[in-house]
Amino acid sequence: MGINFKNLFSSQKNKSTMGDYQNLDHIDGVAISTVSANLYSNSRDDLVIFYFRDGANHASAYTQSTIVSENIKWNKNQRNEKVYSLVVNTRNANAFTGVKGYQSMQKLAELISLKLTEKQKEDDNNPITILSEQILFGCTGTIGETFPYEKIKKNIPKLLDQIKYTQNKFIWTKAALGMMTTDTKPKLAMEECFIGSSKVKIYGIAKGSGMIQPNMATTLCYIFTDAKIPNDILKKLLLKNISNTFNAITCDSDTSTNDMVSIFATNKANNQKINSISDKKIFDFDKSLNQVLLNLAKRVVADGEGASKFITINVKNCHSEKDARTIGFSIANSPLVKTAIAGEDPNWGRIVMAIGKSGIEIDLTKLSIKFGEHKIVANGKLIEKYDESIVGDYMKNYAIEIEVELGIGKKSFTTYTMDFTKKYIEINADYRS
Structure with a gap:
């Protein structure tokens, strides 16, 4: 070759x-x-x-x-x-x-x-x-x-x-x-x-x-x-x-x-x-x-199969590193999160879903979520001045950073993943062809 x-x-x-x-x-x-x-x-x-x-x-x-x-x-x-x-x-x-x-x-x-x-x-x-x-x-x-x-x-x-x-x-x-x-x-x-x-x-x-x-x-x-x-x-x-x-x-x-x-x-x-x-x-x-x-x-x-985005997920202020890791992978492995990012859609509700399904106990009143430098959720509520068009522009970047802060401890963990695109399906459907 x-x-x-x-x-x-x-x-x-x-x-x-x-x-x-x-x-x-x-x-x-x-x-x-x-x-x-x-x-x-x-x-x-x-x-x-x-x-x-x-x-x-x-x-x-x-x-x-x-x-x-x-x-x-x-x-x-x-x-x-x-x-x-x-x-x-x-x-x-x-x-x-x-x-x-x-x-x-x-x-x-x-x-x-x-x-x-x-x-x-x-x-x-x-x-x-x-x-x-x-x-x-x-x-x-x-x-x-x-x-x-x-x-x-x-x-x-x-x-x-x-x-x-x-x-x-x-x-x-x-x-x-x-x-x-x-x-x-x-x-x-x-x-x-x-x-x-x-x-x-x-x-x-x-x-x-x-x-x-x-x-x-x-x-x-x-x-x-x-x-x-x-x-x-x-x-x-x-x-x-x-x-x-x-x-x-x-x-x-x-x-x-x-x-x-x-x-x-x-x-x-x-x-x-x-x-x-x-x-x-x-x-x-x-x-x-x-x-x-x-x-x-x-x-x-x-270089993930079909990847168009590199995603960093920082989960902060948890009771334990294990909890932070569990939440991070719950977000990173969610097909709905991965496809939303592939579509450059700032669908923060899917992040909330992935946090909830992780099974980790949280205090909703202390939950914060950011995409890049853009705060979306603070103290468990959507911020009053949330502007989806601004966050939508951020989603066009190649490198996407998601930050989840639980506010209930001092332990953190960072997970890295990629998005799911149509190319991922094509590669794996044709892997042995």
Whole structure:
């Protein structure tokens, strides 16, 4: 698949910066390759490998769906401190494929580990033997179709032959493109920060456009850092920071069988030892990781299937964050709210409806609602000077912000979503056509 960078790096949305891409360059300890395994009917890239030549510490958060893909089962069964590769395919979810789907992961891991061990002997002065248990997988695509093991197996040698040990923006973009399904654009983000006096990088790529509502994790998201951080602290950092990022987004309220957010640390930065998640040396890293995850999560929402609006819902002054989250998702997942926003209709009554159906106890006399800077409801009543034409003009913006204030506590939560358009129906009606 050819890449038109002029179009790719320009925003497709009015007044949106979601089409802007940062200059991800080289990160020590990560090698990348992408190829077409002909999983689609065209020659687009659909198979990606990330190779950690000296191994990487790692942590993951997976879907909490009771039906999970076979690659997630494989990943959860591996207990190694370090991994040496992550392989991602698109077009096929390897979900509801049973024993054969799991065996495909096992056989591919054996092949990849063997080939990477050979590569170690070719490229390294002190080669090691890489085990099949040190290979992880990400799969995305259609549920219930036979996993294309033979096609992927056939292309593993080519994938490994084309591994690039030095990265640039083009290579990272190709990797992000190689994971896409109904996405219209790749999703990349980066931050640089310090652990003590050591400068470290945090790079991230993600895919996701539909079947998006988090439940511990959402879509496919992979974070890479050259920091030296042990697995247990990586896990705590990841779980902490997906709470208000990937666990704060929804496109259509559906949780995938394949959701996976992972972080890989190559230990190349040689920073001071981190002893706990509360270590002051890691404060900057913690903050920067959150920024990368939030950047990617917002990009997933902005690229939601058929989306024409990016919607931020701030629910404030609740008894608990859980209450604020529940109300936020009640609004964000309401088809009536989403279609009203798609139609640029300031139908604030649908916000009231969504708050009421959430089941959260409120004091109506303290309820306030705003669209952008425009106050609509105050103290549980429509304001006297409400002018729908002014709010209607606001609804023409690409970025819409809704604020709900309950006035009964100090806890808040922000949820991100998109609207529902006719295009959403067309994409999902024709998904397998």
